[in-house]
Amino acid sequence: MASTNADSSLDLTPAEIDKAQRHDANPLDGIWIFIVGDLFIFGSYFVTYALWRNWQHDVFLSAQRNLNLGFGLFNTMVLLVSSWFLAAALKAMRAADWDTSGRWTLATMACGLVFVVSKISEWTVEVGHGFVFTSNMFSQFYFWTTGVHLLHVLFGLLALFRLYLEVKDPTCRNVATAESAAAFWHMVDLLWLVIFALMYLTR
Amino acid sequence: MQYLFKGRIAPVWLGLTIVTLLSWLISSGQDNVMKPDLTVSMAVVVIAVIKARFVLREFMEVGHASRWLRVLSDVWVVGLPPAILVALSV
Amino acid sequence: MSAAAPPIPSGMVAKARWHLRHNPKADLWVAWWSIPIAYNIMGMVYFTITHMMPPPDPSKSQAEVVEFFTRYGFEIRLGFGVMLVSLAFLVWANGLIGWLIMKMDLPHAKAWGYAYMLAMCGGGFTGAYMSAFTMSVASLRPDRDPAMLQLLYDATYISFDGTMGFFLFGSLIWTYAILADKSRLFPKWFGYTCIWNFTTEFLVSPAVIVQTGPFSWNGTIAFWIDTIVYIGWQVIYVFMLYYAIKRVDPPKDRFRSMRLANLPGSRGTSVASTSGLSPQPA
Numbered sequence: 001m002a003s004t005n006a007d008s009s010l011d012l013t014p015a016e017i018d019k020a021q022r023h024d025a026n027p028l029d030g031i032w033i034f035i036v037g038d039l040f041i042f043g044s045y046f047v048t049y050a051l052w053r054n055w056q057h058d059v060f061l062s063a064q065r066n067l068n069l070g071f072g073l074f075n076t077m078v079l080l081v082s083s084w085f086l087a088a089a090l091k092a093m094r095a096a097d098w099d100t101s102g103r104w105t106l107a108t109m110a111c112g113l114v115f116v117v118s119k120i121s122e123w124t125v126e127v128g129h130g131f132v133f134t135s136n137m138f139s140q141f142y143f144w145t146t147g148v149h150l151l152h153v154l155f156g157l158l159a160l161f162r163l164y165l166e167v168k169d170p171t172c173r174n175v176a177t178a179e180s181a182a183a184f185w186h187m188v189d190l191l192w193l194v195i196f197a198l199m200y201l202t203r
Numbered sequence: 204m205q206y207l208f209k210g211r212i213a214p215v216w217l218g219l220t221i222v223t224l225l226s227w228l229i230s231s232g233q234d235n236v237m238k239p240d241l242t243v244s245m246a247v248v249v250i251a252v253i254k255a256r257f258v259l260r261e262f263m264e265v266g267h268a269s270r271w272l273r274v275l276s277d278v279w280v281v282g283l284p285p286a287i288l289v290a291l292s293v
Numbered sequence: 294m295s296a297a298a299p300p301i302p303s304g305m306v307a308k309a310r311w312h313l314r315h316n317p318k319a320d321l322w323v324a325w326w327s328i329p330i331a332y333n334i335m336g337m338v339y340f341t342i343t344h345m346m347p348p349p350d351p352s353k354s355q356a357e358v359v360e361f362f363t364r365y366g367f368e369i370r371l372g373f374g375v376m377l378v379s380l381a382f383l384v385w386a387n388g389l390i391g392w393l394i395m396k397m398d399l400p401h402a403k404a405w406g407y408a409y410m411l412a413m414c415g416g417g418f419t420g421a422y423m424s425a426f427t428m429s430v431a432s433l434r435p436d437r438d439p440a441m442l443q444l445l446y447d448a449t450y451i452s453f454d455g456t457m458g459f460f461l462f463g464s465l466i467w468t469y470a471i472l473a474d475k476s477r478l479f480p481k482w483f484g485y486t487c488i489w490n491f492t493t494e495f496l497v498s499p500a501v502i503v504q505t506g507p508f509s510w511n512g513t514i515a516f517w518i519d520t521i522v523y524i525g526w527q528v529i530y531v532f533m534l535y536y537a538i539k540r541v542d543p544p545k546d547r548f549r550s551m552r553l554a555n556l557p558g559s560r561g562t563s564v565a566s567t568s569g570l571s572p573q574p575a
Contacts, residue, residue: 041518051290083258186259186262190263203239
């Protein structure tokens with residue numbers, strides 16, 4: 001795969017060819033710029049949420065009763081455990097213990113799936129009680145933010161699945177891909193920590 | 204199993220879990236009565252952001268990354284709580 | 294640039310003429326310049342002439358809507374007059390990006406290039422043309438039934454936000470192409486910034502559901518954060534296209550193939566070998 005990058009029609013310098021080859025070794029290279037951007041975009045949502053919370057404090061407080069703290073706490077724990085498992089998978093990878101690494105990646109994905117199922121059941125319960133997107137300003141923020149976050153979880157699961165396939169395949173396994181995919185997954189966890197605090201715990 | 208306890212990841216995970224439970228206790232200490240309380244709100248936000256920094260440094264390994272990344276992630280960590288505090292109290 | 298080309302003369306007009314004659318990428322550069330020009334015209338029309346942006350309150354009463362169209366009637370017609378003429382300029386930009394996607398080293402590059410251009414056409418039509426029509430129509434006769442004006446007012450902003458699907462999938466195609474492209478025409482990190490753009494397209498979706506708050510069409514999240522991210526991305530995008538044009542191989546002997554295509558009986562020989570078309574059976 002690497003040799004196809006030295007496409008003479010592109011007229012690249014040797015340094016550029018070398019760079020392209022290194023980039024190609026990691027399909028997720030450059031993900032950090034996305035992660036930082038995402039952190040700041042989410043940061044701007046969090047500040048917007050805080051502003052509206054301030055303006056409609058009573059509405060937000062009474063609407064928060066519709067949330068189930070148990071679900072919130074469980075989801076946070078699940079993501080924290082998943083991050084731990086993934087960190088272990090990376091340690092195994094660095095020790096070139098690919099089989100163990102694959103197992104921990106699968107365990108991480110299992111945690112991610114538990115999160116998805118738990119989040120969807122939480123929404124189902126809330127919608128069943130008549131708490132929906134258009135109920136009030138808090139519910140708009142709540143469904144919106146957790147929805148966008150769930151989308152990130154799904155993308156993260158895809159990235160982990162890809163990582164798992166690579167770990168299984170001796171010809172294309174590499175630690176750099178794993179680091180990028182892991183960074184994305186940990187960001188999903190990190191954002192949830194703040195979302196959990198803002199949506200469930202603020203008073 | 205050995206990799207779960209290799210390096211600092213296990214104590215970091217344990218710390219994050221304990222702190223999560225702690226912030227839950229701070230918030231729902233008053234029998235789930237929804238009383239407005241800026242101190243509690245800010246406490247849980249600050250705890251969350253500190254947890255976020257541990258995730259950034261210990262799991263995402265930002266500490267070994269290039270300078271712009273370290274600086275920007277710390278700008279986020281240090282900047283978010285004051286921004287939220289201002290938004291919650293203006 | 295062919296080896297026989299004379300040196301670049303000084304003087305703006307002479308230089309431009311030289312580039313049009315001898316620079317094999319001259320057409321690409323013209324297409325590239327259409328992007329900053331067209332977006333600046335659009336920005337000016339939306340923000341300063343017509344007062345369409347920042348968007349007014351979605352929950353305006355009928356009387357307020359009538360007031361809006363009466364007050365800005367002339368500016369709206371003037372601005373959209375300018376825009377309806379100049380907007381199609383962006384067709385060149387989309388052609389440029391579509392062509393660059395086709396030049397990438399990825400499976401089915403041509404299909405993705407066409408799909409991208411179609412998505413952009415769809416988005417441009419719903420977002421820019423439909424909203425320009427409804428705004429102009431409403432401001433043409435502000436003495437119409439207020440309910441009709443309100444209908445046109447809502448239609449304007451809903452169609453403006455209704456671009457999201459097209460732009461979302463357009464960006465998704467571009468992101469995929471950049472990340473999958475083995476020739477690395479665009480840097481990978483730029484592909485990841487395209488994800489911001491399609492995420493923000495997704496963000497406007499609640500604007501069709503709610504009328505007030507940060508998720509409505511004039512809200513902090515659905516409009517302001519979205520627009521700031523979009524404009525920031527747009528600046529990066531123009532620069533990235535600049536470098537991509539620098540790096541892409543020039544269209545092979547543009548002038549020769551153009552001349553040959555005009556000669557009777559020349560199809561299937563030189564044109565086929567320079568443009569990649571398969572030779573036609575004799």
